[in-house]
Amino acid sequence: MSTIALPRLSSRRTLAPVDADAPLLLARLRAGDEAAFVGLVATHHDAMLRLASTFVSSRAVAEEVVQDTWLAVVRGIERFEGRSSLRTWLLTILVNRARSAGTREARSVPIADAGPAVDRSRFDASGHWSSPPEHWVEDAENRLGAAALATLIRDALAELPARQRAVIALHDVDGLRAAEVCEILSLTPSNQRVLLHRGRSHLRQALESALGEND
């Protein structure tokens, strides 16, 4: 069989058409279209791996969870009823599997999601900025370059507590709607926003620290 060209676009752009064509895709999978399957995997793989990594400690276990999920997906695809999107359905299966794998690994996750968005030391006693944010917004790419920025953000993401990382990965990296994120991770809308805000605050601080040093 010929090699398959894998998409190199952001998943935000590649996810939607797959969902829209779910019935056609199902027909192609049943008809033995291996390329359709590998294309589907390629579209969702990165988001799944990123999400699985927030539940388990090693890349190898995360990859196992993703493979395990795909097997469950193809075996159960006849039962997919289209009540949620295909993407939400498969990410929900992934989270269930990743949670049990995480439990098997006995990796306890007491998660520190509390704490202010910006360190209190940067405000005075009356709550006004004493050490205000420096201006870097338009300069970020000129000063660090796109590749270094991407590395910086990936590293800062890796430092986040698991639930914040999962929410940022789904909402801000993969572009899922808040309602989908809540469904997949079993979060209330307000908890989802708290985690989103904590995660973004850490990423913003990482950018500010890096860009401040270049002054």
Place this chain on the structure above:
Amino acid sequence: MLLSRDFVCEQAVELASDYLEGALSRRERRRFERHLAGCPHCTEYLGQMRETIRLTGRLLPEDLSPQMQAAFSELYRRWRAELPADKT
């Protein structure tokens, strides 16, 4: 979150995501925007949060390694082999 009338920067930064996600009530949103109008630092902060979100959204997915691609092809063939003949 209920805001007192004396709404300060330390509270404003906690509401940035709720504001950007459209989760504030109309009253809270007006109060937040009124604070921004008088506070260049919080305006800067909000701009940085927007830029952070934009840059995070540009991370590209990693490609499937050839090994993973082969593993998924194998997984698919295994599933096909499990299907009853009348479904193929």
